[in-house]
Amino acid sequence: MALLSVQNLRAYYRTEVYGISRIVRAVDGVSLELQRNEIYGLAGESSCGKTTLIKVISGTIKPPLRVEEGKVHYQFGSFEIDMLHISPEDLRRNVRWKEISYIMQGSMSVLNPVRRVITTFYDIVTTHQGYTDRKAFLGQVRAHISKLGLPPDVLNLYPHQLSGGMRQRVAIALATIFQPSLIIADEPTTALDVVVQRGVLQMLKEIQAESNNTVLLVTHDLAVHANVADRVAIMYAGRIVEEAPTSLIFNAPRHPYTQHLIRSLPMIGDRSSRASLPGAPPNLANPPGGCRFHPRCPHVMDICRVEVPEMMTLPGNQRVACHLLAEGRR
Amino acid sequence: MSTYDKLLDVQRVTAVFHIGSIIGGTRLVAVNDVSFSLDRTRPEIFTLAGESGSGKTTLARLLLHDLEPTSGAVIFEGRDLATIKSRKDTLEFMKKVQPVFQNPFETFSPLRRVEDYLYDTAINFGRAKNRRMASVVVDEALHLVGLSLEEVTRRYPHELSGGQLQRVSVARALIPQPRLLLADEPVSMVDASLRMAIVNLFRKLRDEQQVSVIYITHDLATAYYISDRIAIMLRGLVVESGPVNEVLDRPLHPYTQVLKESVPEPVPEQRAQWIRPIDLGTTEVKEYARIGCKFAGRCPRVMDICRQTNPPDIHVEGRIVKCYLYQGQESS
Numbered sequence: 289m290a291l292l293s294v295q296n297l298r299a300y301y302r303t304e305v306y307g308i309s310r311i312v313r314a315v316d317g318v319s320l321e322l323q324r325n326e327i328y329g330l331a332g333e334s335s336c337g338k339t340t341l342i343k344v345i346s347g348t349i350k351p352p353l354r355v356e357e358g359k360v361h362y363q364f365g366s367f368e369i370d371m372l373h374i375s376p377e378d379l380r381r382n383v384r385w386k387e388i389s390y391i392m393q394g395s396m397s398v399l400n401p402v403r404r405v406i407t408t409f410y411d412i413v414t415t416h417q418g419y420t421d422r423k424a425f426l427g428q429v430r431a432h433i434s435k436l437g438l439p440p441d442v443l444n445l446y447p448h449q450l451s452g453g454m455r456q457r458v459a460i461a462l463a464t465i466f467q468p469s470l471i472i473a474d475e476p477t478t479a480l481d482v483v484v485q486r487g488v489l490q491m492l493k494e495i496q497a498e499s500n501n502t503v504l505l506v507t508h509d510l511a512v513h514a515n516v517a518d519r520v521a522i523m524y525a526g527r528i529v530e531e532a533p534t535s536l537i538f539n540a541p542r543h544p545y546t547q548h549l550i551r552s553l554p555m556i557g558d559r560s561s562r563a564s565l566p567g568a569p570p571n572l573a574n575p576p577g578g579c580r581f582h583p584r585c586p587h588v589m590d591i592c593r594v595e596v597p598e599m600m601t602l603p604g605n606q607r608v609a610c611h612l613l614a615e616g617r618r
Numbered sequence: 619m620s621t622y623d624k625l626l627d628v629q630r631v632t633a634v635f636h637i638g639s640i641i642g643g644t645r646l647v648a649v650n651d652v653s654f655s656l657d658r659t660r661p662e663i664f665t666l667a668g669e670s671g672s673g674k675t676t677l678a679r680l681l682l683h684d685l686e687p688t689s690g691a692v693i694f695e696g697r698d699l700a701t702i703k704s705r706k707d708t709l710e711f712m713k714k715v716q717p718v719f720q721n722p723f724e725t726f727s728p729l730r731r732v733e734d735y736l737y738d739t740a741i742n743f744g745r746a747k748n749r750r751m752a753s754v755v756v757d758e759a760l761h762l763v764g765l766s767l768e769e770v771t772r773r774y775p776h777e778l779s780g781g782q783l784q785r786v787s788v789a790r791a792l793i794p795q796p797r798l799l800l801a802d803e804p805v806s807m808v809d810a811s812l813r814m815a816i817v818n819l820f821r822k823l824r825d826e827q828q829v830s831v832i833y834i835t836h837d838l839a840t841a842y843y844i845s846d847r848i849a850i851m852l853r854g855l856v857v858e859s860g861p862v863n864e865v866l867d868r869p870l871h872p873y874t875q876v877l878k879e880s881v882p883e884p885v886p887e888q889r890a891q892w893i894r895p896i897d898l899g900t901t902e903v904k905e906y907a908r909i910g911c912k913f914a915g916r917c918p919r920v921m922d923i924c925r926q927t928n929p930p931d932i933h934v935e936g937r938i939v940k941c942y943l944y945q946g947q948e949s950s
């Protein structure tokens with residue numbers, strides 16, 4: 289049984305400016321399953337809806353974002369939840385931090401600049417679940433921090449006294465203190481240099497390996513996925529276009545968008561020209577019909593303009609949504 | 619080469635911050651005696667890379683005349699930035715040197731619509747007389763970065779994704795038609811394809827519009843792909859600089875070596891190497907305050923002398939390296 293199962297999820301931003309209403313179809317028909325004990329990488333276009341998808345999965349939906357359709361179902365050991373119908377109270381008491389930790393995009397700023405790291409964290413945790421025994425809590429945090437090989441004095445410092453990498457490692461350490469079943473990290477290392485990035489991701493991987501939980505890692509950086517993820521999903525304009533074990537994504541991508549992404553990666557030692565995609569990125573307030581990638585696809589066919597391609601499962605656990613496969617042309 | 623031949627001449631600039639309380643506080647030399655220059659007639663892309671928190675953004679602020687150096691000088695087209703005081707001179711300078719910042723969410727106020735920034739820029743810098751005329755200029759700049767006016771119209775920053783917002787800030791910087799673009803992590807929030815679109819655009823601006831670019835990034839692969847020269851920073855110092863292929867193909871400074879080795883390759887079969895544990899510095903202030911080489915605490919090839927005095931600039935193999943390992947190997 290999967291840890292998380294998302295079925296045909298649609299989540300839109302509905303806004304109204306000067307009487308003109310606009311619907312941004314940020315997540316538009318996403319289905320996926322996260323298994324226990326895996327690192328699932330999510331990549332894709334800028335603004336294709338990755339953060340929005342995560343907001344829904346983690347139960348942090350706020351207007352103007354609304355779920356229009358679909359299911360988000362968790363199975364944590366013996367207890368299960370329906371994320372779209374859970375009460376806020378239940379979510380706060382029993383799920384956040386304990387079962388699901390969400391390290392937000394730009395979480396460097398989650399730490400309060402005028403308070404010591406430990407104080408900020410104590411505050412967050414108490415507001416979320418009414419944790420009261422401060423002393424026991426501190427003991428637990430110290431033990432956890434030192435187990436991860438972080439110097440214990442970091443807890444008593446102010447955020448500005450820590451390097452960006454240390455801050456991010458502390459944020460991850462704190463988010464994993466209750467051994468959640470699912471850790472969601474949205475671009476956790478985007479602002480960091482590659483040495484520090486490597487250290488932060490190593491730590492995340494160690495935590496995962498130790499507690500056999502699930503990590504959902506969102507980043508643009510495909511090279512990071514190549515080194516960290518067990519499976520990778522590629523999103524384009526609100527939909528998942530391909531999902532596969534990491535080595536297939538890199539060695540045998542089937543969707544033309546994935547193929548393009550992999551080809552566009554520059555490498556040190558190679559200055560040969562890399563092209564970006566022709567045409568403009570899709571506007572999610574007015575997305576193209578049929579396959580959303582069709583206006584930019586080098587292999588476009590008539591059917592692509594009118595019909596949304598179904599997700600097909602290929603051998604090797606590779607899922608692809610592309611008409612070329614049904615046509616048997618590739 | 620006299621100063622006049624240079625577009626930009628950075629002469630031994632230093633920037634010191636005082637942090638903490640007045641009594642218990644410390645001095646932090648965020649930019650420490652940095653020098654380099656850009657040629658006036660031969661535009662180039664110059665990359666600043668290196669450690670997080672090593673002073674890259676602070677250096678960019680010095681170059682943008684947004685921060686006064688504690689010592690040293692920044693000369694742009696023969697003029698010391700310290701002498702730019704009047705509104706007119708400032709405007710003239712800003713027209714030629716345009717920034718693109720790291721975090722687009724901080725660049726744009728949440729209370730203003732993003733298109734207003736673009737219109738203001740077009741009008742303030744004299745590209746258009748009114749909003750209607752400006753819309754052509756604005757739309758053109760947005761198209762260069764893969765957006766359109768229609769898409770951003772009436773939108774507030776939080777209604778755009780990080781990537782979209784970052785492209786808007788590149789578009790905004792292009793409106794005054796600058797000579798020098800100071801791009802601080804312009805691609806860190808965008809996908810691989812857009813990343814190539816933006817760096818290819820820099821290359822095109824250099825080759826076709828004579829625009830020089832100072833490209834600040836953690837992405838060494840794109841740095842290698844577009845830049846002519848690179849400088850690697852560590853704790854306020856430029857520890858290695860030279861032509862990008864020399865420096866990245868065969869890094870000499872042990873920090874540059876660790877940096878290159880840590881670049882993740884998009885090859886899943888090679889991951890065992892990359893996930894090998896590494897040693898990281900802990901608190902920033904401690905390493906900044908270190909006597910001797912700032913990397914000595916983590917350097918695999920540290921020697922006694924490294925803990926005692928700062929290594930000097932050593933000219934070797936076509937570049938400049940601050941490392942005692944190369945003492946005595948100087949090329950003339």
Ligand SMILES: Nc1ncnc2c1ncn2[C@@H]1O[C@H](COP(=O)(O)OP(=O)(O)OP(=O)(O)O)[C@@H](O)[C@H]1O
Pocket residue numbers: 301303312314333334335336337338339340341352572776777778779780781782807
């Ligand atoms: N509060 C909002 N109101 C209206 N539209 C929004 C809002 N937040 C996001 N959007 C839009 O929803 C779409 C998806 O945004 P989202 O932040 O999920 O993308 P993303 O894939 O995380 O992008 P990035 O890679 O840049 O982080 C974008 O078109 C964005 O402009």
Ligand SMILES: Nc1ncnc2c1ncn2[C@@H]1O[C@H](COP(=O)(O)OP(=O)(O)OP(=O)(O)O)[C@@H](O)[C@H]1O
Pocket residue numbers: 448452479481635636637646648669670671672673674675676677720902
């Ligand atoms: N206004 C300020 N006051 C005090 N300290 C500052 C200030 N601005 C920057 N610093 C410190 O100066 C050092 C250099 O910071 P800077 O932002 O220039 O680094 P950077 O190389 O741009 O880092 P990153 O790669 O994370 O963007 C850091 O230790 C930072 O905390």
Ligand SMILES: [Mg+2]
Pocket residue numbers: 338339340393474779780
């Ligand atoms: Mg996002």
Ligand SMILES: [Mg+2]
Pocket residue numbers: 674675676720802
């Ligand atoms: Mg910076």
